[in-house]
Amino acid sequence: NAGVTQTPKFRVLKTGQSMTLLCAQDMNHEYMYWYRQDPGMGLRLIHYSVGEGTTAKGEVPDGYNVSRLKKQNFLLGLESAAPSQTSVYFCASSYSLGTGRVNQPQHFGDGTRLSIL
Amino acid sequence: GESVGLHLPTLSVQEGDNSIINCAYSNSASDYFIWYKQESGKGPQFIIDIRSNMDKRQGQRVTVLLNKTVKHLSLQIAATQPGDSAVYFCAENPTGGFKTIFGAGTRLFVKA
Numbered sequence: 135n136a137g138v139t140q141t142p143k144f145r146v147l148k149t150g151q152s153m154t155l156l157c158a159q160d161m162n163h164e165y166m167y168w169y170r171q172d173p174g175m176g177l178r179l180i181h182y183s184v185g186e187g188t189t190a191k192g193e194v195p196d197g198y199n200v201s202r203l204k205k206q207n208f209l210l211g212l213e214s215a216a217p218s219q220t221s222v223y224f225c226a227s228s229y230s231l232g233t234g235r236v237n238q239p240q241h242f243g244d245g246t247r248l249s250i251l
Numbered sequence: 252g253e254s255v256g257l258h259l260p261t262l263s264v265q266e267g268d269n270s271i272i273n274c275a276y277s278n279s280a281s282d283y284f285i286w287y288k289q290e291s292g293k294g295p296q297f298i299i300d301i302r303s304n305m306d307k308r309q310g311q312r313v314t315v316l317l318n319k320t321v322k323h324l325s326l327q328i329a330a331t332q333p334g335d336s337a338v339y340f341c342a343e344n345p346t347g348g349f350k351t352i353f354g355a356g357t358r359l360f361v362k363a
Contacts, residue, residue, distance in 0.1 A: 138294070165349070176340065176353040177295070184349070193350065224294050237283045237302075237344060240351070242294030 136160055140225050140243035147215045147250050155210040155246050157225030164230035166208040167192070167240065168200060170221040177224065183208055184230070215250045222247050263360040270328040272357050274341035277322065281343035281352075286315060286326045289338045289356070298326070298339075328359075336361045 141156045159166065164185050169177040179192030181200040189200045197219060199211045208227075212219060226240040264270045276284070282303035287295035301308045301315045301324075308315050314327040324341050338356040345352070 167349075174355055176355045177351075178353075179350060182349050190349070226294075239285055239297040239300055240295075241297065242287075244292070244294045 138243035157208045159227040163227035165228045167226045168210045169224045261358045270331045272326045274324040276343045280345045283344040285342045287340045
């Protein structure tokens with residue numbers, strides 16, 4: 135049981151390049167999330183998904199896109215990377231009680247450290 | 252605006268002592284609270300949670316206290332060990348929606 139796995143662990147991009155961050159969970163969780171973590175700002179929600187084929191915007195969605203084609207995978211895409219997107223990105227998943235909200239602990243991956251030059 | 256804050260950004264304790272990490276939350280509509288531990292280079296790890304219909308909940312060496320009157324949350328760690336050194340986040344979930352509000356974190360140093 136690996137939990138939440140993120141790839142890659144590190145990446146350096148040039149401004150304007152694109153890339154996709156991969157997240158996989160093996161806990162059969164319905165809900166999945168992408169966060170960014172910046173010094174002094176805590177974790178901020180970028181996008182989330184309540185099930186296969188569904189995605190929604192979080193607190194800071196601009197410049198990012200996501201897809202959830204399979205229940206176990208949640209992909210985060212940067213179409214045209216900008217220096218402001220330099221951050222540590224965390225994927226998380228949680229169990230659903232079917233109540234349409236977060237009321238179970240989230241399980242996090244170990245992050246992708248992304249630098250945009 | 253909404254915020255989950257911490258009274259102390261850093262806390263240094265002697266090994267074997269008890270640690271108390273405090274957190275203030277501002278959204279009175281929140282009814283689910285979680286403490287996470289984050290070690291260097293790792294993702295946040297769930298420690299313990301509590302719902303608003305409770306005042307106290309205990310786990311293994313950890314206790315969470317919730318005071319809804321003053322909107323205060325605390326994490327108590329008994330017999331703190333070097334392995335407890337990490338950043339601790341409190342988080343709240345307002346009723347409805349998927350936004351979890353995370354605090355900026357408190358760094359706990361355990362001196363041997």
